[in-house]
Amino acid sequence: MARTHTLADGQLAAAAGTILAGSSIGNEPVRVSAVFANVGSTVETVVVTMQRSGGTARRIARAVLNQNESLVINGLPIQTDDTLLGVTTSASSVD
Numbered sequence: 001m002a003r004t005h006t007l008a009d010g011q012l013a014a015a016a017g018t019i020l021a022g023s024s025i026g027n028e029p030v031r032v033s034a035v036f037a038n039v040g041s042t043v044e045t046v047v048v049t050m051q052r053s054g055g056t057a058r059r060i061a062r063a064v065l066n067q068n069e070s071l072v073i074n075g076l077p078i079q080t081d082d083t084l085l086g087v088t089t090s091a092s093s094v095d
Helices: none
Strands: 003-006 017-021 030-037 044-051 057-065 070-078 083-088
Touching: 030 044, 030 057, 030 083, 044 070, 057 070
Parallel strands: 003 030
Antiparallel strands: 017 083, 030 070, 044 057, 044 083
16 A cells, blocks of 8 residues: 655746655655645646656646646655656746
């Protein structure tokens, strides 16, 4: 049975960056839930990708968020060699 993992607070960048490196979770797979909230005053496009075992990053979610809207991802399985990445239109607008 997979454990759950809570992501630290932070903001998405305007260039693709690591949200969670699987190497930080230990040896057991986990299920990750994440909320991305547009706290800015403009429309933001959020793209979340997953890189499995160092391979090609594949899109798992894309959302166009108006002010005060959120993208919620629940129960995403992450293993120790996976990386979760994210990007948004404008830096410091999506928490």
